[in-house]
Amino acid sequence: MNKTKIDARLLAVADLVSDGAYLADVGTDHAYLPLYLAERGKLSGAVASDIHKGPLESADKNIREAGFSDLIHTVLTDGLQGIEAYPVTDIVIAGMGGLMIRGILEKASAFKKNSPRFILQPMQHIPELRRYLGENGFSIQKETQALAEGKFYQILLCVYDGTVRSYTDAELLLGRYNMEHKKENKENFRRLCERQMDILREKIRGLEKGNHSAEKEKALYGAIAEELLDL
Template identity: 40%
Template sequence: MDGRKIHLSNRMAAVAGLVPGGVTACDIGCDHGFVAIYLVQEHICPRVIATDINEGPLSRAREHIEGVGLSAYIETRLSDGLEKLAAGEVECMIAAGMGGRLIVKILEDYPEKRQSLRYLILQPQSELSCVRGYLRERGFVIRREDMVLEDGKFYPMMLAEAVNAGGEPSPDAEKNAYLESLEDEFGPCLIRERNPVLFAYLDWWEELQNRILKEVLTYPNRRDQVEEELRRIRDVRRRMDTDGGGAV
Protein backbone atom coordinates (compact mmCIF):
# COMPACT_ATOMS: atom_id res chain seq x y z
CA MET A 1 0.00 0.00 0.00
CA ASP A 2 1.39 3.40 -1.00
CA GLY A 3 2.18 5.77 1.87
CA ARG A 4 0.53 8.85 0.33
CA LYS A 5 -2.46 9.98 2.35
CA ILE A 6 -5.62 11.50 0.92
CA HIS A 7 -6.75 14.74 2.57
CA LEU A 8 -10.45 15.49 2.26
CA SER A 9 -12.28 18.81 2.43
CA ASN A 10 -14.06 19.49 5.72
CA ARG A 11 -17.37 18.55 4.10
CA MET A 12 -16.20 15.22 2.73
CA ALA A 13 -14.25 14.41 5.90
CA ALA A 14 -17.48 14.90 7.85
CA VAL A 15 -19.30 12.59 5.42
CA ALA A 16 -16.60 9.94 5.83
CA GLY A 17 -16.75 10.41 9.59
CA LEU A 18 -20.34 9.14 9.62
CA VAL A 19 -19.42 5.76 8.11
CA PRO A 20 -19.54 3.00 10.76
CA GLY A 21 -16.25 1.19 11.19
CA GLY A 22 -15.77 -2.21 9.60
CA VAL A 23 -18.54 -2.07 7.00
CA THR A 24 -18.26 -2.71 3.28
CA ALA A 25 -19.46 0.34 1.38
CA CYS A 26 -20.34 1.70 -2.04
CA ASP A 27 -19.76 5.35 -2.92
CA ILE A 28 -22.41 6.39 -5.46
CA GLY A 29 -21.18 9.20 -7.70
CA CYS A 30 -17.62 8.77 -6.47
CA ASP A 31 -16.16 11.59 -8.60
CA HIS A 32 -12.38 11.47 -7.97
CA GLY A 33 -12.59 8.48 -5.63
CA PHE A 34 -11.09 10.35 -2.69
CA VAL A 35 -13.73 9.27 -0.15
CA ALA A 36 -13.26 5.60 -1.04
CA ILE A 37 -9.48 5.96 -0.71
CA TYR A 38 -9.81 7.75 2.63
CA LEU A 39 -12.13 5.08 4.05
CA VAL A 40 -9.64 2.32 3.24
CA GLN A 41 -6.52 4.27 4.24
CA GLU A 42 -8.05 5.14 7.62
CA HIS A 43 -9.11 1.50 8.16
CA ILE A 44 -12.78 2.48 8.35
CA CYS A 45 -13.85 0.12 5.55
CA PRO A 46 -12.10 -3.09 4.48
CA ARG A 47 -13.56 -2.84 0.97
CA VAL A 48 -15.28 -0.12 -1.08
CA ILE A 49 -17.01 -0.12 -4.46
CA ALA A 50 -16.71 3.29 -6.12
CA THR A 51 -19.30 3.97 -8.82
CA ASP A 52 -20.14 6.78 -11.18
CA ILE A 53 -22.56 7.20 -14.06
CA ASN A 54 -19.86 8.83 -16.23
CA GLU A 55 -16.65 7.22 -17.46
CA GLY A 56 -14.59 10.42 -17.10
CA PRO A 57 -14.80 10.74 -13.30
CA LEU A 58 -14.56 6.97 -12.92
CA SER A 59 -11.35 6.89 -14.96
CA ARG A 60 -9.84 9.62 -12.75
CA ALA A 61 -10.93 7.72 -9.64
CA ARG A 62 -9.28 4.57 -10.98
CA GLU A 63 -6.03 6.46 -11.57
CA HIS A 64 -6.05 7.85 -8.03
CA ILE A 65 -6.82 4.44 -6.54
CA GLU A 66 -4.01 2.80 -8.50
CA GLY A 67 -1.71 5.68 -7.59
CA VAL A 68 -2.00 4.90 -3.88
CA GLY A 69 -1.87 1.15 -4.37
CA LEU A 70 -5.40 0.32 -3.25
CA SER A 71 -6.80 -1.48 -6.29
CA ALA A 72 -7.09 -4.68 -4.25
CA TYR A 73 -9.44 -2.95 -1.80
CA ILE A 74 -11.41 -0.52 -3.99
CA GLU A 75 -13.29 -1.61 -7.10
CA THR A 76 -14.63 0.88 -9.65
CA ARG A 77 -17.83 0.34 -11.63
CA LEU A 78 -19.66 2.34 -14.27
CA SER A 79 -23.16 2.36 -12.81
CA ASP A 80 -26.34 4.40 -12.75
CA GLY A 81 -27.00 4.49 -9.02
CA LEU A 82 -27.30 0.97 -7.60
CA GLU A 83 -27.72 -0.62 -11.03
CA LYS A 84 -24.44 -2.57 -11.11
CA LEU A 85 -24.45 -3.62 -7.46
CA ALA A 86 -25.95 -6.90 -6.30
CA ALA A 87 -28.33 -7.05 -3.35
CA GLY A 88 -26.33 -7.77 -0.20
CA GLU A 89 -22.98 -6.97 -1.81
CA VAL A 90 -22.28 -4.08 0.57
CA GLU A 91 -23.67 -2.97 3.93
CA CYS A 92 -23.45 0.79 3.49
CA MET A 93 -24.29 3.22 0.68
CA ILE A 94 -22.76 6.69 0.47
CA ALA A 95 -24.39 9.40 -1.67
CA ALA A 96 -22.98 12.90 -1.24
CA GLY A 97 -23.26 16.10 -3.23
CA MET A 98 -26.39 15.35 -5.25
CA GLY A 99 -29.97 16.56 -5.10
CA GLY A 100 -32.33 15.07 -2.55
CA ARG A 101 -34.84 13.82 -5.10
CA LEU A 102 -32.07 12.10 -7.05
CA ILE A 103 -30.97 10.30 -3.88
CA VAL A 104 -34.56 9.17 -3.30
CA LYS A 105 -34.78 7.97 -6.92
CA ILE A 106 -31.54 5.99 -6.58
CA LEU A 107 -32.92 4.20 -3.53
CA GLU A 108 -36.40 3.71 -4.94
CA ASP A 109 -35.27 2.35 -8.32
CA TYR A 110 -33.97 -0.88 -6.76
CA PRO A 111 -36.12 -1.83 -3.72
CA GLU A 112 -34.45 -5.21 -3.19
CA LYS A 113 -30.99 -3.64 -3.15
CA ARG A 114 -32.15 -0.82 -0.86
CA GLN A 115 -33.62 -3.31 1.57
CA SER A 116 -30.31 -5.19 1.71
CA LEU A 117 -28.47 -2.07 2.93
CA ARG A 118 -28.02 -1.57 6.65
CA TYR A 119 -26.61 1.96 6.56
CA LEU A 120 -27.06 5.03 4.38
CA ILE A 121 -24.67 8.00 4.52
CA LEU A 122 -26.42 10.85 2.72
CA GLN A 123 -25.42 14.44 2.06
CA PRO A 124 -28.19 15.92 -0.08
CA GLN A 125 -27.58 19.32 -1.65
CA SER A 126 -31.31 20.11 -1.60
CA GLU A 127 -34.75 18.85 -0.58
CA LEU A 128 -33.76 17.69 2.90
CA SER A 129 -37.38 17.29 3.99
CA CYS A 130 -38.03 14.97 1.07
CA VAL A 131 -35.04 12.76 1.97
CA ARG A 132 -35.74 12.56 5.70
CA GLY A 133 -39.43 11.85 5.14
CA TYR A 134 -38.58 9.14 2.62
CA LEU A 135 -36.17 7.45 5.03
CA ARG A 136 -38.85 7.28 7.70
CA GLU A 137 -41.39 5.85 5.26
CA ARG A 138 -38.95 3.17 4.13
CA GLY A 139 -38.02 1.94 7.59
CA PHE A 140 -34.78 3.86 8.22
CA VAL A 141 -33.96 5.79 11.40
CA ILE A 142 -31.54 8.71 11.38
CA ARG A 143 -28.89 7.82 13.96
CA ARG A 144 -26.41 10.67 13.51
CA GLU A 145 -26.24 13.99 11.71
CA ASP A 146 -23.65 16.66 11.11
CA MET A 147 -23.60 20.04 9.40
CA VAL A 148 -20.57 21.79 7.92
CA LEU A 149 -20.17 25.41 6.83
CA GLU A 150 -17.67 25.47 3.97
CA ASP A 151 -16.97 28.29 1.51
CA GLY A 152 -20.09 30.13 2.64
CA LYS A 153 -22.45 27.16 2.14
CA PHE A 154 -24.18 24.91 4.65
CA TYR A 155 -23.93 21.15 4.14
CA PRO A 156 -26.13 18.88 6.30
CA MET A 157 -25.49 15.14 6.27
CA MET A 158 -26.84 12.06 8.00
CA LEU A 159 -26.29 8.42 8.91
CA ALA A 160 -29.48 6.36 8.65
CA GLU A 161 -29.87 2.76 9.76
CA ALA A 162 -32.45 0.26 8.53
CA VAL A 163 -34.67 -0.86 11.40
CA ASN A 164 -37.55 -2.26 9.36
CA ALA A 165 -36.39 -4.14 6.27
CA GLY A 166 -39.94 -4.48 5.01
CA GLY A 167 -40.06 -0.78 4.29
CA GLU A 168 -43.07 -0.10 6.50
CA PRO A 169 -43.19 3.17 8.42
CA SER A 170 -41.73 3.15 11.93
CA PRO A 171 -44.23 5.36 13.76
CA ASP A 172 -43.36 7.36 16.86
CA ALA A 173 -46.57 7.92 18.79
CA GLU A 174 -45.07 10.80 20.76
CA LYS A 175 -44.44 12.96 17.70
CA ASN A 176 -47.14 15.03 16.08
CA ALA A 177 -47.13 15.85 12.39
CA TYR A 178 -45.89 19.41 12.87
CA LEU A 179 -42.94 18.36 15.03
CA GLU A 180 -42.10 15.67 12.49
CA SER A 181 -42.13 18.26 9.70
CA LEU A 182 -39.70 20.47 11.66
CA GLU A 183 -37.33 17.55 12.12
CA ASP A 184 -37.60 16.67 8.44
CA GLU A 185 -36.61 20.21 7.47
CA PHE A 186 -33.92 20.94 10.05
CA GLY A 187 -32.72 17.52 11.26
CA PRO A 188 -33.77 15.59 14.38
CA CYS A 189 -30.22 14.96 15.63
CA LEU A 190 -29.02 18.47 14.78
CA ILE A 191 -31.90 19.91 16.82
CA ARG A 192 -31.54 17.49 19.73
CA GLU A 193 -27.76 17.97 19.96
CA ARG A 194 -28.02 21.76 19.57
CA ASN A 195 -25.58 21.65 16.68
CA PRO A 196 -23.67 24.97 16.54
CA VAL A 197 -23.65 25.08 12.74
CA LEU A 198 -27.43 24.63 12.73
CA PHE A 199 -27.67 27.72 14.96
CA ALA A 200 -25.62 29.62 12.36
CA TYR A 201 -27.85 28.27 9.59
CA LEU A 202 -30.98 29.40 11.43
CA ASP A 203 -29.51 32.91 11.77
CA TRP A 204 -28.78 33.01 8.03
CA TRP A 205 -32.12 31.51 7.02
CA GLU A 206 -34.08 33.85 9.30
CA GLU A 207 -32.28 36.91 7.94
CA LEU A 208 -33.01 35.78 4.38
CA GLN A 209 -36.70 35.21 5.14
CA ASN A 210 -36.98 38.66 6.73
CA ARG A 211 -35.47 40.25 3.62
CA ILE A 212 -37.91 38.35 1.43
CA LEU A 213 -40.81 39.38 3.68
CA LYS A 214 -40.11 43.06 3.02
CA GLU A 215 -40.32 42.39 -0.72
CA VAL A 216 -43.60 40.44 -0.69
CA LEU A 217 -45.73 42.51 1.68
CA THR A 218 -48.18 43.26 -1.13
CA TYR A 219 -48.49 39.58 -2.15
CA PRO A 220 -50.65 37.92 0.55
CA ASN A 221 -50.07 34.29 -0.45
CA ARG A 222 -46.30 34.62 -0.62
CA ARG A 223 -46.25 36.72 2.55
CA ASP A 224 -48.13 33.99 4.42
CA GLN A 225 -45.58 31.40 3.26
CA VAL A 226 -42.65 33.48 4.49
CA GLU A 227 -44.33 34.24 7.82
CA GLU A 228 -44.99 30.52 8.28
CA GLU A 229 -41.32 29.74 7.66
CA LEU A 230 -40.29 32.39 10.20
CA ARG A 231 -42.63 30.74 12.71
CA ARG A 232 -40.99 27.38 12.04
CA ILE A 233 -37.54 28.89 12.62
CA ARG A 234 -38.69 30.30 15.97
CA ASP A 235 -40.17 26.93 16.95
CA VAL A 236 -36.92 25.12 16.12
CA ARG A 237 -34.99 27.64 18.23
CA ARG A 238 -37.37 26.97 21.14
CA ARG A 239 -36.82 23.23 20.80
CA MET A 240 -33.05 23.71 20.79
CA ASP A 241 -33.29 25.90 23.88
CA THR A 242 -35.18 23.14 25.70
CA ASP A 243 -33.17 20.29 27.21
CA GLY A 244 -33.60 17.15 25.14
CA GLY A 245 -35.43 18.93 22.30
CA GLY A 246 -38.77 19.15 24.07
CA ALA A 247 -42.14 19.72 22.48
CA VAL A 248 -42.84 22.95 20.63
Protein backbone atom coordinates in the same frame (compact mmCIF):
# COMPACT_ATOMS: atom_id res chain seq x y z
CA MET B 1 3.00 7.93 -1.58
CA ASN B 2 1.11 10.93 -0.19
CA LYS B 3 -2.11 10.10 1.59
CA THR B 4 -5.39 11.35 0.10
CA LYS B 5 -6.61 14.63 1.59
CA ILE B 6 -10.31 15.43 1.84
CA ASP B 7 -12.12 18.59 2.94
CA ALA B 8 -14.30 19.07 6.04
CA ARG B 9 -17.43 18.04 4.10
CA LEU B 10 -16.10 14.64 3.00
CA LEU B 11 -14.41 14.23 6.38
CA ALA B 12 -17.79 14.56 8.09
CA VAL B 13 -19.14 11.92 5.68
CA ALA B 14 -16.12 9.65 6.34
CA ASP B 15 -16.68 9.95 10.11
CA LEU B 16 -20.08 8.26 9.72
CA VAL B 17 -18.74 5.23 7.85
CA SER B 18 -18.46 2.28 10.25
CA ASP B 19 -15.06 0.74 11.00
CA GLY B 20 -14.36 -2.27 8.77
CA ALA B 21 -17.17 -1.27 6.39
CA TYR B 22 -17.68 -2.64 2.92
CA LEU B 23 -18.39 0.73 1.34
CA ALA B 24 -20.41 1.62 -1.73
CA ASP B 25 -19.52 5.17 -2.78
CA VAL B 26 -22.18 6.15 -5.30
CA GLY B 27 -21.06 9.01 -7.55
CA THR B 28 -17.47 8.59 -6.44
CA ASP B 29 -15.92 10.98 -8.97
CA HIS B 30 -12.17 10.82 -8.07
CA ALA B 31 -12.67 8.04 -5.46
CA TYR B 32 -11.27 10.36 -2.78
CA LEU B 33 -13.59 9.04 -0.06
CA PRO B 34 -12.85 5.29 -0.46
CA LEU B 35 -9.13 6.07 -0.87
CA TYR B 36 -9.06 8.20 2.27
CA LEU B 37 -10.75 5.40 4.25
CA ALA B 38 -8.69 2.58 2.69
CA GLU B 39 -5.42 4.35 3.44
CA ARG B 40 -6.43 4.51 7.09
CA GLY B 41 -7.31 0.80 7.25
CA LYS B 42 -11.02 1.50 7.75
CA LEU B 43 -12.45 -0.66 4.94
CA SER B 44 -12.86 -4.39 4.40
CA GLY B 45 -13.65 -3.57 0.77
CA ALA B 46 -15.36 -0.99 -1.41
CA VAL B 47 -17.16 -0.44 -4.64
CA ALA B 48 -16.78 3.01 -6.14
CA SER B 49 -19.39 3.77 -8.79
CA ASP B 50 -20.23 6.58 -11.12
CA ILE B 51 -22.70 7.12 -13.93
CA HIS B 52 -20.12 8.90 -16.10
CA LYS B 53 -17.06 7.40 -17.74
CA GLY B 54 -14.74 10.38 -17.16
CA PRO B 55 -15.05 10.46 -13.35
CA LEU B 56 -14.78 6.67 -13.19
CA GLU B 57 -11.58 6.71 -15.23
CA SER B 58 -10.16 9.28 -12.85
CA ALA B 59 -11.25 7.07 -9.91
CA ASP B 60 -9.61 4.02 -11.54
CA LYS B 61 -6.35 5.90 -12.06
CA ASN B 62 -6.23 7.19 -8.48
CA ILE B 63 -7.05 3.75 -7.05
CA ARG B 64 -4.38 2.07 -9.19
CA GLU B 65 -1.73 4.65 -8.30
CA ALA B 66 -2.50 4.31 -4.59
CA GLY B 67 -2.18 0.50 -4.86
CA PHE B 68 -5.76 -0.29 -3.79
CA SER B 69 -7.06 -2.04 -6.93
CA ASP B 70 -7.62 -5.27 -4.97
CA LEU B 71 -9.66 -3.52 -2.25
CA ILE B 72 -11.67 -0.91 -4.20
CA HIS B 73 -13.62 -2.03 -7.27
CA THR B 74 -15.10 0.45 -9.74
CA VAL B 75 -18.43 0.15 -11.54
CA LEU B 76 -19.95 2.31 -14.26
CA THR B 77 -23.63 2.41 -13.32
CA ASP B 78 -26.65 4.55 -12.52
CA GLY B 79 -27.10 4.82 -8.74
CA LEU B 80 -27.16 1.47 -6.95
CA GLN B 81 -27.97 -0.70 -9.98
CA GLY B 82 -25.67 -3.73 -9.98
CA ILE B 83 -24.18 -2.81 -6.60
CA GLU B 84 -26.30 -5.50 -4.88
CA ALA B 85 -23.68 -8.02 -6.11
CA TYR B 86 -21.25 -6.64 -3.47
CA PRO B 87 -21.46 -7.32 0.31
CA VAL B 88 -22.13 -3.68 1.10
CA THR B 89 -22.55 -2.50 4.71
CA ASP B 90 -22.33 1.29 4.22
CA ILE B 91 -23.66 3.28 1.27
CA VAL B 92 -22.51 6.86 0.72
CA ILE B 93 -24.32 9.16 -1.71
CA ALA B 94 -22.65 12.55 -1.39
CA GLY B 95 -22.34 15.79 -3.29
CA MET B 96 -25.59 15.45 -5.26
CA GLY B 97 -28.96 17.18 -5.04
CA GLY B 98 -31.54 15.81 -2.62
CA LEU B 99 -33.92 14.98 -5.46
CA MET B 100 -31.23 13.01 -7.26
CA ILE B 101 -30.45 11.10 -4.05
CA ARG B 102 -34.18 10.44 -3.64
CA GLY B 103 -34.28 9.06 -7.20
CA ILE B 104 -31.41 6.69 -6.43
CA LEU B 105 -33.07 5.50 -3.19
CA GLU B 106 -36.37 4.90 -5.00
CA LYS B 107 -34.60 2.22 -7.04
CA ALA B 108 -32.69 0.73 -4.09
CA SER B 109 -35.21 -1.89 -2.94
CA ALA B 110 -32.58 -4.67 -3.10
CA PHE B 111 -30.78 -2.95 -0.21
CA LYS B 112 -33.73 -2.88 2.16
CA LYS B 113 -33.26 -6.53 3.25
CA ASN B 114 -29.80 -6.40 4.80
CA SER B 115 -30.18 -2.85 6.22
CA PRO B 116 -26.94 -1.13 5.28
CA ARG B 117 -26.17 2.31 6.66
CA PHE B 118 -27.07 5.05 4.18
CA ILE B 119 -24.90 8.15 4.57
CA LEU B 120 -26.42 10.94 2.52
CA GLN B 121 -24.98 14.37 1.88
CA PRO B 122 -27.49 16.31 -0.20
CA MET B 123 -26.43 19.69 -1.63
CA GLN B 124 -29.99 21.04 -1.77
CA HIS B 125 -33.67 19.94 -1.45
CA ILE B 126 -32.92 18.56 2.00
CA PRO B 127 -36.51 18.93 3.37
CA GLU B 128 -37.80 17.00 0.33
CA LEU B 129 -35.28 14.24 1.04
CA ARG B 130 -36.23 14.10 4.76
CA ARG B 131 -39.90 13.81 3.77
CA TYR B 132 -39.13 10.96 1.36
CA LEU B 133 -37.05 9.13 3.98
CA GLY B 134 -39.82 9.44 6.57
CA GLU B 135 -42.60 8.35 4.23
CA ASN B 136 -40.61 5.41 2.87
CA GLY B 137 -39.43 3.61 5.97
CA PHE B 138 -35.97 5.09 6.47
CA SER B 139 -35.08 5.96 10.04
CA ILE B 140 -32.80 9.01 10.30
CA GLN B 141 -30.49 7.92 13.09
CA LYS B 142 -28.12 10.87 13.15
CA GLU B 143 -27.45 14.16 11.41
CA THR B 144 -24.18 16.07 11.34
CA GLN B 145 -23.01 19.26 9.67
CA ALA B 146 -19.77 20.56 8.22
CA LEU B 147 -18.45 23.97 7.26
CA ALA B 148 -16.05 23.90 4.29
CA GLU B 149 -14.81 26.98 2.46
CA GLY B 150 -17.62 29.08 3.91
CA LYS B 151 -20.33 26.62 2.83
CA PHE B 152 -22.53 24.77 5.28
CA TYR B 153 -23.27 21.11 4.54
CA GLN B 154 -25.71 18.64 6.12
CA ILE B 155 -25.15 14.90 6.39
CA LEU B 156 -27.83 12.32 7.25
CA LEU B 157 -27.22 8.79 8.50
CA CYS B 158 -30.19 6.49 7.96
CA VAL B 159 -31.20 2.86 8.02
CA TYR B 160 -34.22 1.27 6.38
CA ASP B 161 -36.58 -0.28 8.97
CA GLY B 162 -39.88 -0.04 7.10
CA THR B 163 -41.55 2.23 9.69
CA VAL B 164 -43.29 5.25 8.19
CA ARG B 165 -42.65 8.56 9.96
CA SER B 166 -44.23 11.94 9.38
CA TYR B 167 -42.39 15.11 10.19
CA THR B 168 -43.67 18.60 10.97
CA ASP B 169 -42.71 21.42 8.60
CA ALA B 170 -40.10 22.61 11.14
CA GLU B 171 -38.68 19.07 11.39
CA LEU B 172 -38.45 18.84 7.60
CA LEU B 173 -36.47 22.09 7.50
CA LEU B 174 -34.26 21.56 10.54
CA GLY B 175 -34.21 17.79 11.01
CA ARG B 176 -35.90 16.10 13.98
CA TYR B 177 -32.57 14.67 15.14
CA ASN B 178 -31.01 18.13 15.09
CA MET B 179 -33.91 19.58 17.08
CA GLU B 180 -33.71 16.82 19.67
CA HIS B 181 -29.94 17.21 20.03
CA LYS B 182 -29.68 20.97 19.62
CA LYS B 183 -28.14 21.62 23.03
CA GLU B 184 -25.22 19.29 22.18
CA ASN B 185 -24.59 21.07 18.90
CA LYS B 186 -25.53 24.69 19.59
CA GLU B 187 -23.33 26.44 17.04
CA ASN B 188 -24.44 24.38 14.04
CA PHE B 189 -28.06 24.37 15.17
CA ARG B 190 -28.01 28.16 15.37
CA ARG B 191 -26.52 28.25 11.86
CA LEU B 192 -29.24 25.91 10.57
CA CYS B 193 -32.02 28.03 12.09
CA GLU B 194 -30.61 31.35 10.94
CA ARG B 195 -30.21 30.05 7.40
CA GLN B 196 -33.81 28.83 7.29
CA MET B 197 -35.09 32.07 8.82
CA ASP B 198 -33.27 34.08 6.12
CA ILE B 199 -34.87 31.95 3.40
CA LEU B 200 -38.32 32.24 5.01
CA ARG B 201 -37.98 36.03 5.45
CA GLU B 202 -37.31 36.36 1.71
CA LYS B 203 -40.22 34.07 0.89
CA ILE B 204 -42.61 36.02 3.13
CA ARG B 205 -41.50 39.31 1.58
CA GLY B 206 -42.10 37.91 -1.93
CA LEU B 207 -45.52 36.49 -1.05
CA GLU B 208 -46.70 39.69 0.61
CA LYS B 209 -45.44 41.78 -2.30
CA GLY B 210 -47.60 39.68 -4.61
CA ASN B 211 -50.57 40.00 -2.21
CA HIS B 212 -50.48 36.27 -1.36
CA SER B 213 -50.98 34.77 2.06
CA ALA B 214 -47.75 34.11 3.97
CA GLU B 215 -49.45 32.72 7.10
CA LYS B 216 -47.88 29.25 6.79
CA GLU B 217 -44.38 30.69 6.29
CA LYS B 218 -44.87 33.11 9.21
CA ALA B 219 -45.93 30.28 11.50
CA LEU B 220 -42.86 28.29 10.47
CA TYR B 221 -40.63 31.33 11.02
CA GLY B 222 -42.13 31.69 14.50
CA ALA B 223 -41.57 27.99 15.27
CA ILE B 224 -37.91 28.23 14.27
CA ALA B 225 -37.43 31.47 16.23
CA GLU B 226 -38.82 29.66 19.28
CA GLU B 227 -36.38 26.78 18.80
CA LEU B 228 -33.57 29.35 18.86
CA LEU B 229 -34.91 31.10 21.96
CA ASP B 230 -34.83 27.77 23.79
CA LEU B 231 -31.23 27.00 22.79
